[in-house]
Amino acid sequence: MRLTTKGRYAVTAMADLALHYETGLVSLAEIAERHGISQSYLEQLFASLRRRGLVDGTRGPGGGYRLSKPREAISVADVIDAVDESVDATRCRGKRNCHDNEGCLTHDLWEDLSNQIRRFLTSVTLADVIEKPRVDVIAKWPERNPEPVRREASA
Amino acid sequence: MRLTTKGRYAVTAMADLALHYETGLVSLAEIAERHGISQSYLEQLFASLRRRGLVDGTRGPGGGYRLSKPREAISVADVIDAVDESVDATRCRGKRNCHDNEGCLTHDLWEDLSNQIRRFLTSVTLADVIEKPRVDVIAKWPERNPEPVRREASA
DNA sequence: ACCATAACCCAGTAAATTACTTGGTAACCG
DNA sequence: CGGTTACCAAGTAATTTACTGGGTTATGGT
Numbered sequence: 001m002r003l004t005t006k007g008r009y010a011v012t013a014m015a016d017l018a019l020h021y022e023t024g025l026v027s028l029a030e031i032a033e034r035h036g037i038s039q040s041y042l043e044q045l046f047a048s049l050r051r052r053g054l055v056d057g058t059r060g061p062g063g064g065y066r067l068s069k070p071r072e073a074i075s076v077a078d079v080i081d082a083v084d085e086s087v088d089a090t091r092c093r094g095k096r097n098c099h100d101n102e103g104c105l106t107h108d109l110w111e112d113l114s115n116q117i118r119r120f121l122t123s124v125t126l127a128d129v130i131e132k133p134r135v136d137v138i139a140k141w142p143e144r145n146p147e148p149v150r151r152e153a154s155a
Numbered sequence: 156m157r158l159t160t161k162g163r164y165a166v167t168a169m170a171d172l173a174l175h176y177e178t179g180l181v182s183l184a185e186i187a188e189r190h191g192i193s194q195s196y197l198e199q200l201f202a203s204l205r206r207r208g209l210v211d212g213t214r215g216p217g218g219g220y221r222l223s224k225p226r227e228a229i230s231v232a233d234v235i236d237a238v239d240e241s242v243d244a245t246r247c248r249g250k251r252n253c254h255d256n257e258g259c260l261t262h263d264l265w266e267d268l269s270n271q272i273r274r275f276l277t278s279v280t281l282a283d284v285i286e287k288p289r290v291d292v293i294a295k296w297p298e299r300n301p302e303p304v305r306r307e308a309s310a
Numbered sequence: 311a312c313c314a315t316a317a318c319c320c321a322g323t324a325a326a327t328t329a330c331t332t333g334g335t336a337a338c339c340g
Numbered sequence: 341c342g343g344t345t346a347c348c349a350a351g352t353a354a355t356t357t358a359c360t361g362g363g364t365t366a367t368g369g370t
Contacts, residue, residue: 314367315366316366316367318363318366320362320363322360323360324359324360325357328354333349334350336347337345337346337347339342340341340343340344
């Protein structure tokens, strides 16, 4: 399972682009400055984002980056996938060969967890990120067993 | 966000204990053998699990470990917490000082993600893990925006 | 009493990954 | 034509993970 500073930086930078969508192009120098991220590191991340078609770059003075799609059309999952490779929680990367060429005892668990995470990150767009009403409210799901330990399953 | 082999090993080992709950004590040698995990590494993990009161150990010949509570009373989150420290996805570990001593642009997002993950892992017990009907079914939530990018919200 | 077995404990290390640096080239604008 | 910015490739420092080694302590069997 991969979810590190790299992915966080990428989402932060993309959120920045989303915020300044009308302003026009945003340079990496600005983003680096605003969020305290190494500019060269950002360049690497944007190389990936560009390859995935999430941003367009323009060179020369006054150049910079902009989102290649509307803010509502880019999910956080898209961004993380681009730089982080995957949010897969299984060891076998989906193939069911974790132990002795068959699924390990916990394979299904990690697969399910991966699906949950993916479902959540896919449901949140850059537009959601930059408008402040907590996305937790947006993505609210019924809580079934918030405290499974201390009580009988009454439902 | 931390969710690595360490946590997976721990959950696998605990699931093994859950499976052999009636049999009595299970030695680390058995677990190591069955799942291809280094025994010394397991010892470290079980030190943490013991400190958290999730398992009881018995020394001497015929000794080993057993769950200190019923299988239904131990969640996957308990296990991962014990060895992995946290499944917190934020950089600031919950404190809102990610950038310039205030919450960064994406703080809420990671906090919400952490809550989602926690909610899921808390809802799955060791009993769920070892009985095969996919826990995905158990923890099934209504899908709101499975593919937000490519279609209108028709629901 | 003794020995084998297992938990228990501490500290070190190899491998992998992440985060970042350095040093360039290519397009664009005035 | 010179400065600015994206774009590209490779190397390195720091951190973390996964694992090893060398012990001590409790217990059960003979």
